[in-house]
Amino acid sequence: MTVFGFRIPAAFSLLIWCVIWEIIGRLEAVFIFPPLSGVLVALVKILGQNNFHNAAIISLQAFSWGMLYAVVVGVAMGFLMGRVEAANKLLGMWVNIFASAPLSSLVPVLMLLFGFGQTTIIVTVFLFAVWIITLDTYAGIRHVNPSLIEMARVFGAGRVQLYTKVLFWAALPEILAGVRMGLIRAVKGVVIGQLLISVVALGQMFARYSRSFLLEEFWALTLILFVFALGLSSAIGWVEQKVEYYAGTRN
Amino acid sequence: MSETANPSEPAPSPAFVLPGTVFWRIASVCLLFGAWEIAGQIPISIAFPTFFETMMALFQMIVDGRIFEAYGDTLKPLLIGVGISGVFGVIFGITMGLSRGFQWMGEPIFIVMQAAPMAALIPLVTFVYGIGLAAKVCSVIILAAPIIVLNAYKAVRNASPSLIQMCASFQGNRLQQIVKVIVPDASPMIFAGLRLGVAAGFIGVILAELLITPTGVGDLITYHRSVAEYADMYAAVFSIMLFAAVTVGLLERAEIAFFRPERKKRKDNE
Amino acid sequence: MNIQAANDTAATRAIVEVEGIGKIYPGGTVALEGVDLEFPTGQMTTLLGPSGCGKTTLLKIIAGLLEPTAGEVRINGKPVFGPGPERAFVFQDFALLPWATVLRNVAFGLELQGRDKSERETIAQASIEKVGLAGFENAYPHELSGGMRQRVGLARALCVDADVLLMDEPFSAVDEQTRRLFQEELLRLLEKEKKTVIFVTHSIEEAVYVSDRIVLLSPRPGRVNRIVSMDLDRAGLSADEIRREKLFLDTVEDIWQTLKQYLTDERMNE
Numbered sequence: 001m002t003v004f005g006f007r008i009p010a011a012f013s014l015l016i017w018c019v020i021w022e023i024i025g026r027l028e029a030v031f032i033f034p035p036l037s038g039v040l041v042a043l044v045k046i047l048g049q050n051n052f053h054n055a056a057i058i059s060l061q062a063f064s065w066g067m068l069y070a071v072v073v074g075v076a077m078g079f080l081m082g083r084v085e086a087a088n089k090l091l092g093m094w095v096n097i098f099a100s101a102p103l104s105s106l107v108p109v110l111m112l113l114f115g116f117g118q119t120t121i122i123v124t125v126f127l128f129a130v131w132i133i134t135l136d137t138y139a140g141i142r143h144v145n146p147s148l149i150e151m152a153r154v155f156g157a158g159r160v161q162l163y164t165k166v167l168f169w170a171a172l173p174e175i176l177a178g179v180r181m182g183l184i185r186a187v188k189g190v191v192i193g194q195l196l197i198s199v200v201a202l203g204q205m206f207a208r209y210s211r212s213f214l215l216e217e218f219w220a221l222t223l224i225l226f227v228f229a230l231g232l233s234s235a236i237g238w239v240e241q242k243v244e245y246y247a248g249t250r251n
Numbered sequence: 252m253s254e255t256a257n258p259s260e261p262a263p264s265p266a267f268v269l270p271g272t273v274f275w276r277i278a279s280v281c282l283l284f285g286a287w288e289i290a291g292q293i294p295i296s297i298a299f300p301t302f303f304e305t306m307m308a309l310f311q312m313i314v315d316g317r318i319f320e321a322y323g324d325t326l327k328p329l330l331i332g333v334g335i336s337g338v339f340g341v342i343f344g345i346t347m348g349l350s351r352g353f354q355w356m357g358e359p360i361f362i363v364m365q366a367a368p369m370a371a372l373i374p375l376v377t378f379v380y381g382i383g384l385a386a387k388v389c390s391v392i393i394l395a396a397p398i399i400v401l402n403a404y405k406a407v408r409n410a411s412p413s414l415i416q417m418c419a420s421f422q423g424n425r426l427q428q429i430v431k432v433i434v435p436d437a438s439p440m441i442f443a444g445l446r447l448g449v450a451a452g453f454i455g456v457i458l459a460e461l462l463i464t465p466t467g468v469g470d471l472i473t474y475h476r477s478v479a480e481y482a483d484m485y486a487a488v489f490s491i492m493l494f495a496a497v498t499v500g501l502l503e504r505a506e507i508a509f510f511r512p513e514r515k516k517r518k519d520n521e
Numbered sequence: 522m523n524i525q526a527a528n529d530t531a532a533t534r535a536i537v538e539v540e541g542i543g544k545i546y547p548g549g550t551v552a553l554e555g556v557d558l559e560f561p562t563g564q565m566t567t568l569l570g571p572s573g574c575g576k577t578t579l580l581k582i583i584a585g586l587l588e589p590t591a592g593e594v595r596i597n598g599k600p601v602f603g604p605g606p607e608r609a610f611v612f613q614d615f616a617l618l619p620w621a622t623v624l625r626n627v628a629f630g631l632e633l634q635g636r637d638k639s640e641r642e643t644i645a646q647a648s649i650e651k652v653g654l655a656g657f658e659n660a661y662p663h664e665l666s667g668g669m670r671q672r673v674g675l676a677r678a679l680c681v682d683a684d685v686l687l688m689d690e691p692f693s694a695v696d697e698q699t700r701r702l703f704q705e706e707l708l709r710l711l712e713k714e715k716k717t718v719i720f721v722t723h724s725i726e727e728a729v730y731v732s733d734r735i736v737l738l739s740p741r742p743g744r745v746n747r748i749v750s751m752d753l754d755r756a757g758l759s760a761d762e763i764r765r766e767k768l769f770l771d772t773v774e775d776i777w778q779t780l781k782q783y784l785t786d787e788r789m790n791e
Contacts, residue, residue: 014359100495102495147616192370
């Protein structure tokens with residue numbers, strides 16, 4: 001979009017949306033949208049509070065563990081399915097189903113099995129992220145140029161060398177894309193998990209704010225989560241850009 | 252198990268030939284349900300019924316009609332929500348694809364909405380719409396609309412430039428270009444967006460039922476949990492996964508059949 | 522047998538022998554049947570034929586990348602199964618590691634053998650200069666033209682100092698002008714390197730220009746049809762003069778007439 005000959009990047013439209021939000025808030029037009037300025041004030045206040053720190057640390061821990069397991073298991077499964085045909089035929093159907101299934105409906109079951117604490121959140125994060133990581137890793141492995149594999153064999157690569165020197169790097173762009181998608185899903189998983197459990201950490205804070213109609217606090221917490229999700233996604237996007245240089249010429 | 256050294260070549264046959272797709276589907280299914288059955292037998296928790304117990308409960312729910320009633324309640328807000336998101340979402344997405352101004356205003360915010368955990372907003376919905384049908388429809392729209400809009404937008408943006416140029420070379424005007432070339436070329440991806448929107452919307456309605464007021468399938472889950480009828484609870488969850496898998500599968504088939512004949516041919520050759 | 526004769530026999534013994542090679546793909550396609558060939562040491566033999574005649578399949582069987590359904594491959598009299606250090610391969614689509622520099626790509630064969638970094642970089646550097654890529658050691662494949670990428674592939678194959686060089690249509694992915702230059706450069710390079718080369722191409726002119734011997738293969742099933750010995754004396758002639766020599770043109774015409782047979786036969790069978 002150009003104004004007076006200057007190119008304005010699209011991201012700036014978000015500023016316009018913020019202004020619109022502020023105006024709607026001031027006008028008290030819609031109950032659930034308090035002025036953005038009020039939300040930002042609440043946001044700063046929350047960031048300084050102890051209970052937020054504790055809640056955030058608990059949530060972050062669960063998130064990190066869940067993601068770690070998801071990446072390890074997901075990449076391993078993706079490799080297995082990509083290289084061993086029998087594994088692909090056995091597991092492929094389920095991975096595809098779970099990747100697009102409403103996993104939120106499993107959370108009540110998880111709460112039943114693992115209680116109302118950290119473990120449930122870790123398992124939720126794991127389940128939300130692992131399928132897409134598997135699928136993207138699998139796609140990456142399948143799309144490795146067969147000539148590269150033949151080349152490695154002809155020059156004497158053993159199986160370990162083939163995996164570590166060729167396959168992993170060739171599939172890395174897809175693996176990173178999968179991890180990025182997995183991260184986004186994992187954040188949704190944490191949020192949904194905590195909303196449903198609602199007696200721990202962030203879920204508890206959400207529940208309190210909504211019960212007491214503390215809308216500015218509610219939005220502030222929501223914004224913090226949104227920014228977290230987008231920040232993570234951008235971070236992985238940055239890493240993806242580092243391998244961008246060879247992603248296009250792999251065939 | 253044979254390692255495929257060269258995926259593009261026919262896989263080298265080991266001592267036996269890998270049997271056909273049906274066998275593998277069945278083996279897959281048996282693997283998961285078998286594991287479930289075995290895991291259920293191990294007494295780690297009373298809250299973990301076996302596969303067979305769950306299936307019995309499910310059968311019971313089908314027979315006395317509870318499950319159909321539940322789905323009836325759940326599908327209402329889902330269909331309305333997806334309908335609204337679909338119609339307005341596709342129109343808005345196409346507009347964003349065709350107009351730089353709309354693209355500038357819309358693209359960042361919809362990207363944020365797709366990546367962000369919109370589920371966090373569902374409790375807010377009750378403040379505006381109470382706890383009835385409207386609230387649930389709203390939950391569906393919150394989750395489904397961003398993905399529908401973005402898919403339609405991307406589809407239009409990526410419409411084949413050479414087809415558009417061809418249309419222009421035969422003196423087609425802008426409206427003809429849009430209606431006769433761009434939209435049909437974008438249809439497969441728009442439909443894919445609708446499919447993803449249905450999946451997302453389904454999540455929205457289930458969450459609404461679990462978070463706002465229990466109706467429909469969400470209620471089945473919550474109720475049976477509260478009276479410790481775990482097999483019934485698991486049966487309800489199982490039915491949700493089954494329903495989602497079947498619906499998405501059918502939509503995929505429809506997509507290939509109507510929109511992607513070249514993919515259909517490849518699938519036949521697999 | 523006196524010593525002189527014994528030495529002569531040893532010098533001209535075939536370094537690569539294939540006997541009774543057959544290859545049937547799962548699904549029933551017979552790619553090769555009953556192929557018996559010898560490839561004399563130090564000579565360039567070309568496998569020539571239309572698509573479907575199995576020339577690339579045969580080359581890959583010799584390389585150890587494919588397993589034959591029947592028959593045996595012998596290197597220096599000993600049967601081989603799978604790839605080995607005495608054979609190096611140059612790929613049609615270059616098969617370069619896109620994330621690695623030219624230097625690393627060229628040294629890759631040595632890296633897999635576990636050699637020291639400084640040792641392999643020295644050897645690789647020499648190879649890079651031989652193929653005319655000096656100065657490009659730190660470039661990445663996406664920064665190079667098709668012709669340069671193939672030089673990297675060739676340099677890599679030269680590094681491992683194999684006795685037999687297998688080349689699978691190495692110049693088919695570059696443009697026609699570069700291709701001609703490459704053919705001339707290859708001949709010059711091989712004069713110095715003294716390797717046995719097995720070359721696959723579908724271009725008759727290319728085969729006649731570079732080879733000492735041409736093996737004509739007929740398709741479906743792949744079989745040896747004829748072996749043409751090139752008696753063309755290249756000494757003293759410039760590259761362009763060779764292409765106008767009567768013997769060159771006659772041989773090309775002769776081979777074309779043979780190959781034409783398969784194409785017409787096929788069309789008559791349709």
